[in-house]
Amino acid sequence: MKPELNNQKVEVKTKKASILDRLDYLSVLKWAILGFFALFLIIPLFSVFLVSFTGMPINIFGSLVNPEIMSTTVERLSNSSLEHYMKLLAGGTYFKALVNSLALALGVALLVIVMCFPIAYAFARTTMPFKKTFAALCTIPLIVPTFVSAAGFILMFGRTGWFTNIYQAFGGDGVLFNVYSMTGIVLVQVFFFFPFALWPMVAAFKASDVTLEEASQNMGAKNWITMIFVTFPLAIPGIISSALLIFTVSFSDFGTPIIMSPPDLNLIVVEAYREIAGFFNWAGAAILTVIMVLVAGFFFWLQRLVTKGRDYGTLSGKPKMQKLNDNKVVTTSLAIYTSVVVLMPLLTILTVFLQSISTTWGHGALPDGLTLAHYQRIFTSSSNNIWNSVMLAVGALILSVVIATFVSYFVVRRGAAKLDFIASIPLIVPGIALGIALIQTFNTAPLQLTGTALLLIVAYTIRRMPYMIRSTMGTMMSIKKDIEEAAVNLGASPLLAAVTIIGPLMLPGIAAGSILVFITVIKETSVTVLLAPSDLAPMSLVVFQSLLRGDFYTASAMAILIIVVVLGLQAFANRFSKNRLY
Amino acid sequence: MGSVKVKNLIKKYDDVVALNNVNINIEEGEFFALLGPSGCGKTTTMRCIAGFEDPSSGEILIGNNVVNNITANKRNCGMVFQSYALFPHYNVFENVAYSLTVRELYQGGPATKLKSFARLMSKRLAKPSKTIEQKVMDALSYVELDKYVERGVNELSGGQQQRVALARALVMEPSVLLMDEPLSNLDKKLRNSMRTTIRRIQQEVGITTIFVTHDQEEAMSMADRVAVMKDGEVVQIATPTELYSNPQTPFVADFVGSSNIFEGQIKESTKEGSVVNIGDVILKSNIKLDKKDVKVMIRPESIELSSNGKIKDGENVLKGKVKISTYLGAQIRYDVMVGNHEIMIDQTFEPGTPVLPPGADVKLKIDPERVLLI
Ligand SMILES: Nc1ncnc2c1ncn2[C@@H]1O[C@H](COP(=O)(O)OP(=O)(O)O)[C@@H](O)[C@H]1O
Ligand SMILES: [Mg+2]
Numbered sequence: 001m002k003p004e005l006n007n008q009k010v011e012v013k014t015k016k017a018s019i020l021d022r023l024d025y026l027s028v029l030k031w032a033i034l035g036f037f038a039l040f041l042i043i044p045l046f047s048v049f050l051v052s053f054t055g056m057p058i059n060i061f062g063s064l065v066n067p068e069i070m071s072t073t074v075e076r077l078s079n080s081s082l083e084h085y086m087k088l089l090a091g092g093t094y095f096k097a098l099v100n101s102l103a104l105a106l107g108v109a110l111l112v113i114v115m116c117f118p119i120a121y122a123f124a125r126t127t128m129p130f131k132k133t134f135a136a137l138c139t140i141p142l143i144v145p146t147f148v149s150a151a152g153f154i155l156m157f158g159r160t161g162w163f164t165n166i167y168q169a170f171g172g173d174g175v176l177f178n179v180y181s182m183t184g185i186v187l188v189q190v191f192f193f194f195p196f197a198l199w200p201m202v203a204a205f206k207a208s209d210v211t212l213e214e215a216s217q218n219m220g221a222k223n224w225i226t227m228i229f230v231t232f233p234l235a236i237p238g239i240i241s242s243a244l245l246i247f248t249v250s251f252s253d254f255g256t257p258i259i260m261s262p263p264d265l266n267l268i269v270v271e272a273y274r275e276i277a278g279f280f281n282w283a284g285a286a287i288l289t290v291i292m293v294l295v296a297g298f299f300f301w302l303q304r305l306v307t308k309g310r311d312y313g314t315l316s317g318k319p320k321m322q323k324l325n326d327n328k329v330v331t332t333s334l335a336i337y338t339s340v341v342v343l344m345p346l347l348t349i350l351t352v353f354l355q356s357i358s359t360t361w362g363h364g365a366l367p368d369g370l371t372l373a374h375y376q377r378i379f380t381s382s383s384n385n386i387w388n389s390v391m392l393a394v395g396a397l398i399l400s401v402v403i404a405t406f407v408s409y410f411v412v413r414r415g416a417a418k419l420d421f422i423a424s425i426p427l428i429v430p431g432i433a434l435g436i437a438l439i440q441t442f443n444t445a446p447l448q449l450t451g452t453a454l455l456l457i458v459a460y461t462i463r464r465m466p467y468m469i470r471s472t473m474g475t476m477m478s479i480k481k482d483i484e485e486a487a488v489n490l491g492a493s494p495l496l497a498a499v500t501i502i503g504p505l506m507l508p509g510i511a512a513g514s515i516l517v518f519i520t521v522i523k524e525t526s527v528t529v530l531l532a533p534s535d536l537a538p539m540s541l542v543v544f545q546s547l548l549r550g551d552f553y554t555a556s557a558m559a560i561l562i563i564v565v566v567l568g569l570q571a572f573a574n575r576f577s578k579n580r581l582y
Numbered sequence: 583m584g585s586v587k588v589k590n591l592i593k594k595y596d597d598v599v600a601l602n603n604v605n606i607n608i609e610e611g612e613f614f615a616l617l618g619p620s621g622c623g624k625t626t627t628m629r630c631i632a633g634f635e636d637p638s639s640g641e642i643l644i645g646n647n648v649v650n651n652i653t654a655n656k657r658n659c660g661m662v663f664q665s666y667a668l669f670p671h672y673n674v675f676e677n678v679a680y681s682l683t684v685r686e687l688y689q690g691g692p693a694t695k696l697k698s699f700a701r702l703m704s705k706r707l708a709k710p711s712k713t714i715e716q717k718v719m720d721a722l723s724y725v726e727l728d729k730y731v732e733r734g735v736n737e738l739s740g741g742q743q744q745r746v747a748l749a750r751a752l753v754m755e756p757s758v759l760l761m762d763e764p765l766s767n768l769d770k771k772l773r774n775s776m777r778t779t780i781r782r783i784q785q786e787v788g789i790t791t792i793f794v795t796h797d798q799e800e801a802m803s804m805a806d807r808v809a810v811m812k813d814g815e816v817v818q819i820a821t822p823t824e825l826y827s828n829p830q831t832p833f834v835a836d837f838v839g840s841s842n843i844f845e846g847q848i849k850e851s852t853k854e855g856s857v858v859n860i861g862d863v864i865l866k867s868n869i870k871l872d873k874k875d876v877k878v879m880i881r882p883e884s885i886e887l888s889s890n891g892k893i894k895d896g897e898n899v900l901k902g903k904v905k906i907s908t909y910l911g912a913q914i915r916y917d918v919m920v921g922n923h924e925i926m927i928d929q930t931f932e933p934g935t936p937v938l939p940p941g942a943d944v945k946l947k948i949d950p951e952r953v954l955l956i
Contacts, residue, residue, distance in 0.1 A: 480665065486663060
């Protein structure tokens, strides 16, 4: 037994926490990660915030290295005013866009709750048949990029859509409803966002206090009275929280409105996109970005407030002895209703699929003929886009894994709450807002990164970071500290313990999380359309541009390819998380 | 192998004083128990010895070397964690082999280093060396697990996992074996058989062992010596029999078996001992003390009780009335009122003799030898 080097003794005296925490190069890493978030998240957001007052672009990094830029910046800052905000409040397009977006989000949130209510009840409290199948179908909406669902709806209900054709064949006049409208957007979002609310609502119904219900029944109350006055009120916080979540998701969604909103319908995400991509109007884009972040942040905060101290998120709680409603009439009608809801997204995807193998389609309920030409085309002329997608996704995956693993290590093992907070900021930054902030900050020297793969990869990484961290942090927390200590006790240095014990134990969590990163990057749109230059265009951008061109065949084929990749990876990820070895 | 000395150990967490000047000397080969209620600092003491906590002040010596500046991975203390802390991605063999493989990794040449590292990452990548295999199999047969070498550790019962943890700690031939409440996660029956197993192995190997527990029965039945701890301080260090018959504080008396404890005054000192007053009750004790106010302690089983005149009036004989009688199987616990004092008495149950009902008049007799004064 030999004493260690002297400097270790000094550290012994200064650190209060466990001896495992002595590795100081880890502190350097922590600062590097903080620096990453500062550079690519905090400073860009702050910079956009400043621009919303100055109305002129501000080059923060330039100001730091170049006195001339600094003086420009100072001058612009001194000229800052509330003018642009006043204009917003005075009415006009921005104000209308905000109101429309809020109305859309509110409508979608309410409709989703109403629509999910019977389904959630059916899952939580009845013996409805086909629960497993329905649950599986409910995952479909989550794997489809929203602009693809929008396209599917157009292919069904548009002027030449197959449903419209059937409708007309039965004597209908024109179209059932105009898809290029608020109604269209609401419908797509309702049918494709409802799973976000469904599972928390099921959990809320399950978590309701059974003892209270029994008390109510013991006092002689009828089943339906108990249901209305005890079960449902107890589930209300969970339901409100789901509504707020849907509100934020709908408010930030870019894919649906960009495809479906007619010229006379201003929505804030579309407006912001046009200001930056069409007119390079920094002032306008900045204001809209600030507003988007504030609104999303506010509703996110509200949702946290409602769920505080409750955990409706998990379905895996101890099953309580609950009597499930097995009334045949009730369960059968609930099953029929549920199948209608969950089949809608499936139908949309099948439509997109059929479109992708049609020679032409638009004159009847079915395509005029079938062909694989569209696939052949995308595999030949767009193979580089497929390659771009893979490269960007792999890049984001690696960056995410490294950052998320270390962030969760710092948060779980060293109580770095600040880092946890910073890494969850992206939750409230809509993709378009992040895109605008990054472009504004990195479009000039000294850090001109727009148009590079790096900035795109960074943007993807930041957007996905909160989810990735949840995944790795969960695994990290499930590895008890004493396992690490046992390894050290048996003679391994903390580093060797981390490599041989913590690393292998975290692998399943990291693998599952990184596949999810891959999936989201492949279907990402909002950041992509803003930041991807044409020579880096990934598959999702091809779909997007084809849709804007009106080329639904190419768009459909590419969209189906994306969905197939996503489905395959999802199945792979599920195997990882189900067959957890430990 | 080695002795362990803890000198003036103080450990503070911010303002919480977890350990307040702990002094312990453990001899080589000794089975030493740290006993005390939850939160008294047993785990902290053990973690300081293992090197997982830095003492705020004080010294720790293992085999005459001060180890304060030696990191946990170099202290060569085998530790059995309360939760076992087995490595879930390794099977039984790999778990036990871990310390030996790590040692080969650090001490071997480049080829051995590579092989050991591969072995740690996956058992499929490399085979263990012959010596490791031999040592692991020996350790496993010690704990009677040689049939479970290839099992995953999650496929084992609690008792088997416990034995893997023990084998894993023993195989590295540590200078001292540390066990933190190792039996607390087992059911009662298993606990008893594990007690015997651990004690047997400890004696066969002859290893210095520190055993943490809050269960006095466990400490008393296994240890050579016991340190009773309370609020971060060691109250008494003694052999189990001494601890029981001669507790130095009421806390020890009460914690180690139950005890009747009264406030009393010494009325006079005699040749054989003292005469004490407990209120209006007078008792003789064989203990002499130089003070007036004392605590009087009497073990429930050291009081004789009779209702049928078997006990004649005389010295240390009291009259009382049964308040509650509780039948405990092998024993009967009586709560008897003597004047306004309530006294617990444990009497061995003899089949055929009736349990006295509440209200019965009884006489108590207490040997002066068994009346302890502090
Ligand atoms: N990491 C810690 N931070 C603050 N207080 C602690 C910490 N670990 C232990 N303590 C405190 O030290 C005291 C002794 O704890 P411990 O040694 O775990 O007790 P025992 O093992 O005897 O139950 C307790 O009061 C506990 O709250
Ligand atoms: Mg403890």
